[in-house]
Amino acid sequence: MASERVLIVGGVAAGTSAAAKAKRTNPELDITLYQREPFISYSACGLPYFIGGWVPDHNALIARTPDQFARDGITVRTEHEVLDVDAAAGRITVRDLSSGKTFHDHYDHLVLATGAGVRCPPLPGIDLKGVFRLRSMGDGLAIKQYLAERKPASAVVIGAGYIGIEMAEAFLELGIKTTVIDMLDQVLGTVDVEMAALIETAMREAGIQIHLGAKLAHLDGDAAGQVTCACSTGAELAGEIVLLATGVTPHNELARAAGVALGPREAMLIDGLGRTNVARIYGAGDCCTVNHRVLDQPVYIPLGTTANKQGRTLGAFLGGVERPFAGVVGSSVTKFGALQIASTGMSETMARRAGYAVRSQRIESTDHAGYYPNARPMHVKLVSDAASGKLLGGQIVGYEEVxxxxxxxAVALATGMTVEELAWSDLTYAPPVSSVWDPVLVAAQALAKSR
Ligand SMILES: Cc1cc2nc3c(=O)[nH]c(=O)nc-3n(C[C@H](O)[C@H](O)[C@H](O)COP(=O)(O)OP(=O)(O)OC[C@H]3O[C@@H](n4cnc5c(N)ncnc54)[C@H](O)[C@@H]3O)c2cc1C
Structure with missing residues (x-):
C-alpha cells in the first residue's frame, strides 16, 4: 500500500514540529514541507537579542536545517510558496520562487502552519526606506544590515507590546536614542496598568522616551531614510530607523480559500488535535486559535511555546497517536534590562471585560529573604473570581525568578485552584532564593483574606 502523503505549508515552529513528530511517530509517512522563506526551523523569539548583539550569529537561532530534515526522511522545499488549495481534489498549487515555475502537489493530509505577519496599519509611509517590521529571520537580517550600514543615531518603535519593548532595549544597547509610541495609555497592554507602569518607569529611567495615547497617523521620509512619525496627538517623532511592532495577524489566506472556519481575529479554528472543519486539512501555530482553559473558549494568542505544542500534537496525530492539547492559560514573559514581567490567565481588566465579578490584590515583597544580600523588590498581583474564589490570573514584575x-x-490556573488552596502551597524556601512566605503565597493569602 502506498504511504500516506502529508504536505506541510510553513516551516518555522509549528510546521517543523509537526513534520518531525509525524515522521518519528510513523516513519512510513511521506512528508514534504513547503516554506516561502530561505530559512526554516529558527527561533523568531531570539531575533531581538540577535539584533541587539547579545547573540552574535543568526545561525545560533536555527534549530534544524533542511539537510537535517532530509536525513530523517522529510523533504523540505524552501523558497516555495503555496498559492492555492483545492480541498475537493486534495491538491495544492506551488510556486518555486527561485525559478518562478508553478506546479501542483497532491496530499492525503494538508497542514497549514502559515504563521502570522505584522499587523500594519494601512497608513501613508509604512513602506518608506528606514521603516521595518520584525517577524522573520529575513526581517532580522535586513534590520541588522541596515544598522551596520546606516548606523542610525535615533529609532522610533511603534507599539509597546513585548516585541516593541524587546526591540527598544536592543536599540538602546546599540547606543541608539530610542522613542516608543503606543496608542494605549500604557505599555504592555496584556497586564494591568499599575504593573505596566513599573516597566514604563524602568524604560524611561534607561533613557527611552515614551509617548502613550499616541496613535500613528502617517510617516514621512526622505531618500536617506530619515523618517518622521506623525501621531494623533500632534507629536512628530523623527528616527533614522522606525520599527512597526504593531501586533500580528494570522496568515489565513489559504485556509479561507479552502473553506476552513475562522475564529477570533480570523485565525483558523482548530480542535485540540489540530483538525479543522475541512476533511484532511489541519492547522497549527500562529495561524490558528487555541483553547483558553480558563475562559473555555478559543482565543488568538500567537506564541512560540503554543506553536510548538500544537505542531507536536498534530504531528503525533498524523502519525496515529491521538493525544489532544488541552490549550493555554495565557502565559507570557518579557524583560527590559534587569526587570522581568510575566503574566498568566486574565488581567483584572480582561477578567472584568469577560464578565467576572473580580477580586484582586497587589503586594510588594522581595525575591528572597530581605536579610540575604541583593534582595530586590518583587510586585505580585493576583486576580480571582469573587464567586468561586478561583484564581483567574496573576502578574509579577521583579528581577529574579519572575x-x-x-x-x-499557570499550573494553578490549569488545575482550577482557588486562591485559598494556592495560599498554602508547598513552595520551596531557602533565604538566598526565596522568603519563608514566598511572594506568591503572600499575595494569595492577602487575596484569600479579602473574601
Ligand atoms: C521578534 C519576536 C519575538 C518573539 N518572542 C517570543 C517569545 O519570547 N516567546 C514566545 O512564546 N513567542 C515569541 N514570539 C512568537 C513566535 O516566534 C511565534 O509564535 C512562532 O514563530 C510561530 O511559529 P509558526 O510556525 O506558527 O509561524 P511563523 O513563525 O509565522 O512561520 C510561518 C512560516 O510559514 C511561511 N508561510 C506562510 N504562508 C506560506 C505559503 N503560502 N507558502 C509557503 N510558506 C508560507 C512564512 O513565510 C513563515 O516562514 C516572537 C516573535 C517575534 C517575531
Whole structure:
C-alpha cells in the first residue's frame, strides 16, 4: 500500500514540529514541507537579542536545517510558496520562487502552519526606506544590515507590546536614542496598568522616551531614510530607523480559500488535535486559535511555546497517536534590562471585560529573604473570581525568578485552584532564593483574606 502523503505549508515552529513528530511517530509517512522563506526551523523569539548583539550569529537561532530534515526522511522545499488549495481534489498549487515555475502537489493530509505577519496599519509611509517590521529571520537580517550600514543615531518603535519593548532595549544597547509610541495609555497592554507602569518607569529611567495615547497617523521620509512619525496627538517623532511592532495577524489566506472556519481575529479554528472543519486539512501555530482553559473558549494568542505544542500534537496525530492539547492559560514573559514581567490567565481588566465579578490584590515583597544580600523588590498581583474564589490570573514584575513564579500560577490556573488552596502551597524556601512566605503565597493569602 502506498504511504500516506502529508504536505506541510510553513516551516518555522509549528510546521517543523509537526513534520518531525509525524515522521518519528510513523516513519512510513511521506512528508514534504513547503516554506516561502530561505530559512526554516529558527527561533523568531531570539531575533531581538540577535539584533541587539547579545547573540552574535543568526545561525545560533536555527534549530534544524533542511539537510537535517532530509536525513530523517522529510523533504523540505524552501523558497516555495503555496498559492492555492483545492480541498475537493486534495491538491495544492506551488510556486518555486527561485525559478518562478508553478506546479501542483497532491496530499492525503494538508497542514497549514502559515504563521502570522505584522499587523500594519494601512497608513501613508509604512513602506518608506528606514521603516521595518520584525517577524522573520529575513526581517532580522535586513534590520541588522541596515544598522551596520546606516548606523542610525535615533529609532522610533511603534507599539509597546513585548516585541516593541524587546526591540527598544536592543536599540538602546546599540547606543541608539530610542522613542516608543503606543496608542494605549500604557505599555504592555496584556497586564494591568499599575504593573505596566513599573516597566514604563524602568524604560524611561534607561533613557527611552515614551509617548502613550499616541496613535500613528502617517510617516514621512526622505531618500536617506530619515523618517518622521506623525501621531494623533500632534507629536512628530523623527528616527533614522522606525520599527512597526504593531501586533500580528494570522496568515489565513489559504485556509479561507479552502473553506476552513475562522475564529477570533480570523485565525483558523482548530480542535485540540489540530483538525479543522475541512476533511484532511489541519492547522497549527500562529495561524490558528487555541483553547483558553480558563475562559473555555478559543482565543488568538500567537506564541512560540503554543506553536510548538500544537505542531507536536498534530504531528503525533498524523502519525496515529491521538493525544489532544488541552490549550493555554495565557502565559507570557518579557524583560527590559534587569526587570522581568510575566503574566498568566486574565488581567483584572480582561477578567472584568469577560464578565467576572473580580477580586484582586497587589503586594510588594522581595525575591528572597530581605536579610540575604541583593534582595530586590518583587510586585505580585493576583486576580480571582469573587464567586468561586478561583484564581483567574496573576502578574509579577521583579528581577529574579519572575517567570518561574508565574509558572506556578499557570499550573494553578490549569488545575482550577482557588486562591485559598494556592495560599498554602508547598513552595520551596531557602533565604538566598526565596522568603519563608514566598511572594506568591503572600499575595494569595492577602487575596484569600479579602473574601
Ligand atoms: C521578534 C519576536 C519575538 C518573539 N518572542 C517570543 C517569545 O519570547 N516567546 C514566545 O512564546 N513567542 C515569541 N514570539 C512568537 C513566535 O516566534 C511565534 O509564535 C512562532 O514563530 C510561530 O511559529 P509558526 O510556525 O506558527 O509561524 P511563523 O513563525 O509565522 O512561520 C510561518 C512560516 O510559514 C511561511 N508561510 C506562510 N504562508 C506560506 C505559503 N503560502 N507558502 C509557503 N510558506 C508560507 C512564512 O513565510 C513563515 O516562514 C516572537 C516573535 C517575534 C517575531
Amino acid at each position: 517567570a518561574k513564579r508565574v509558572d506556578i500560577l
